[in-house]
Amino acid sequence: MFRCSNQASAGAGAGHATSDRARPDASEATGPNHETMKTFDNFIGGRWVPPVSGEYFANQNPADARDTIGRFPMSGSADVELAVESAQRGFDEWRRTPAPARGDVLRRVGDLLSVRKDDIADLMTREMGKPLAETRGDVQEGIDTAYYAASEGRRLFGHTVPSELRNKWAMSFRRPIGIAGIVTPFNFPLAIPTWKMFPALVCGNACIFKPAEDVPHTGHALVEILLEAGLPPEVIQLVHGVGEAAGAAIVNHPSIPVISFTGSTETGRVVGEVCGRMHKRLSLEMGGKNAMIVLDDADLELALEGVLWGAFGTTGQRCTATSRLIVQDGVHDEFVSRLVQRARALKLGDGRKSGTDVGPLINQDSVSKVERYIDIGQKEGADLLCGGRRPEGLDHGYFFEPTIFARVRAGMRLEQEEIFGPVLSVIRIRTPDEAFAVNNDVRYGLSSSVYTRDVNVAMRAMNELDTGITYVNAPTIGAEAHLPFGGVKQTGNGHREGGWEVYEFFSETKVGYLDFSGALQRAQIDNYLGTPD
Numbered sequence: 001m002f003r004c005s006n007q008a009s010a011g012a013g014a015g016h017a018t019s020d021r022a023r024p025d026a027s028e029a030t031g032p033n034h035e036t037m038k039t040f041d042n043f044i045g046g047r048w049v050p051p052v053s054g055e056y057f058a059n060q061n062p063a064d065a066r067d068t069i070g071r072f073p074m075s076g077s078a079d080v081e082l083a084v085e086s087a088q089r090g091f092d093e094w095r096r097t098p099a100p101a102r103g104d105v106l107r108r109v110g111d112l113l114s115v116r117k118d119d120i121a122d123l124m125t126r127e128m129g130k131p132l133a134e135t136r137g138d139v140q141e142g143i144d145t146a147y148y149a150a151s152e153g154r155r156l157f158g159h160t161v162p163s164e165l166r167n168k169w170a171m172s173f174r175r176p177i178g179i180a181g182i183v184t185p186f187n188f189p190l191a192i193p194t195w196k197m198f199p200a201l202v203c204g205n206a207c208i209f210k211p212a213e214d215v216p217h218t219g220h221a222l223v224e225i226l227l228e229a230g231l232p233p234e235v236i237q238l239v240h241g242v243g244e245a246a247g248a249a250i251v252n253h254p255s256i257p258v259i260s261f262t263g264s265t266e267t268g269r270v271v272g273e274v275c276g277r278m279h280k281r282l283s284l285e286m287g288g289k290n291a292m293i294v295l296d297d298a299d300l301e302l303a304l305e306g307v308l309w310g311a312f313g314t315t316g317q318r319c320t321a322t323s324r325l326i327v328q329d330g331v332h333d334e335f336v337s338r339l340v341q342r343a344r345a346l347k348l349g350d351g352r353k354s355g356t357d358v359g360p361l362i363n364q365d366s367v368s369k370v371e372r373y374i375d376i377g378q379k380e381g382a383d384l385l386c387g388g389r390r391p392e393g394l395d396h397g398y399f400f401e402p403t404i405f406a407r408v409r410a411g412m413r414l415e416q417e418e419i420f421g422p423v424l425s426v427i428r429i430r431t432p433d434e435a436f437a438v439n440n441d442v443r444y445g446l447s448s449s450v451y452t453r454d455v456n457v458a459m460r461a462m463n464e465l466d467t468g469i470t471y472v473n474a475p476t477i478g479a480e481a482h483l484p485f486g487g488v489k490q491t492g493n494g495h496r497e498g499g500w501e502v503y504e505f506f507s508e509t510k511v512g513y514l515d516f517s518g519a520l521q522r523a524q525i526d527n528y529l530g531t532p533d
């Protein structure tokens with residue numbers, strides 16, 4: 001990512017919400033595909049507008065860094081200020097729109113995402129790197145989330161309960177909160193923003209959305225679809241930029257009472273400190289160090305497929321990626337040797353080319369981080385069985401070979417810290433209980449998995465593993481839109497995304513009492529049985 005000088009004058013990007021808002025800029029360089037580089041704007045105040053600073057950053061294809069996708073606004077607190085003013089107007093309108101009508105907008109969003117699935121997958125692979133099958137899956141999660149959100153517009157249940165007193169009704173119902181700040185990571189450029197924004201919108205909130213700086217084009221496409229589906233323009237604001245400026249300005253703004261953040265545990269700590277100080281409602285979804293446990297009685301072929309997908313899918317850049325493999329003594333040697341053969345055969349390459357199994361890492365910083373951990377692992381005494389380096393012949397992208405370390409001991413840094421790349425650490429154990437203990441002895445707790453044919457052991461694993469999700473005979477990755485998703489310990493702060501639980505997060509519960517006795521009934525005092533009729 002690099003800064004470009006401003007080529008756009010203020011207001012140059014303003015226009016109607018539903019048109020293609022990318023502006024060709026002939027003065028800019030072109031990528032290897034010889035397309036003219038485009039300039040994209042923020043969406044603030046119901047219009048596409050350039051950033052107040054006039055500065056832009058370039059977004060590159062991680063499979064070929066010579067391919068620059070476009071220039072995106074480098075926004076800061078002045079842009080966020082304008083976004084808040086507009087979102088406040090949007091909120092005042094949207095909160096009065098009946099929830100089923102809000103849900104209807106999301107249904108149309110689902111329809112549009114379905115029609116454009118392949119196009120969005122293609123642009124997402126170009127800016128994020130994972131193969132097309134995976135980016136199609138990413139869009140599909142957005143579609144599922146949209147239809148689920150549409151149906152929730154007709155529920156948003158409260159409760160009616162009996163009152164303690166006679167001739168009195170008691171009920172709880174949901175109210176929107178206000179402006180929701182949505183800050184998202186690079187690895188699921190479409191799905192994660194939809195997990196947050198769609199429920200926030202159905203609950204009646206306005207959103208200010210800052211996508212990760214490595215994937216702004218997908219964020220742009222998503223906002224275009226929301227507008228085309230009929231979302232009132234001031235209900236959504238898109239503010240591009242880097243975390244320390246645009247992200248921090250959103251988190252710190254006093255008129256944004258609710259923040260939903262997904263990203264690293266380190267960034268989440270900074271966000272959490274601010275929100276705690278400012279008494280904001282905050283949902284944090286953060287890092288993971290997920291383990292797959294393979295026991296002696298497992299179906300080894302199934303487990304092999306599972307670990308390859310779990311560890312090296314999305315180049316290991318999933319919050320739920322399998323980064324630890326805990327294998328029981330009896331099958332350890334055979335399983336690991338088969339795994340290494342299969343990992344070596346995975347085909348690295350551009351995710352837009354057919355036959356690619358593993359795409360690039362997101363950027364040079366990620367490559368450097370993975371390289372640091374290869375060094376750390378070797379110094380700690382682990383055995384590097386395969387990978388551990390950048391592949392030959394893919395010099396223009398951020399590729400890294402699928403890497404497996406064996407003889408990893410519980411407690412090593414390699415085993416404890418999130419690497420977020422295609423690096424798998426294998427730990428040998430003797431018993432299921434030892435496997436559970438190793439699984440739990442990390443600061444994270446997102447996902448876990450156990451391969452066994454013993455139903456008793458499987459059920460014990462469900463109870464014993466300290467993670468938000470446990471899979472039996474399936475890898476650690478994956479989520480379904482209608483089930484709560486999230487982690488424990490330093491992966492999350494107790495909230496969940498997806499499912500019905502996220503609607504709790506994005507709404508306030510209010511209680512209404514209706515006393516039709518015609519007399520003063522004193523609740524919580526001494527006449528528990530109420531005033532006689």
Ligand code: NAD
Nearest residue numbers: 184185186211212243247248263264267285286287288319
């Ligand atoms: P990141 O923490 O670097 O960035 C996440 C977002 O926060 C980006 O939009 C970034 O611009 C913004 N940001 C950075 N500094 C900020 C600040 N000071 N104030 C406000 N915003 C700021 O994470 P990433 O590299 O994009 O994503 C990878 C991380 O996300 C991994 O740790 C992964 O495990 C985690 N993740 C977790 C889940 C989950 O559901 N638990 C899902 C996906 C990714």
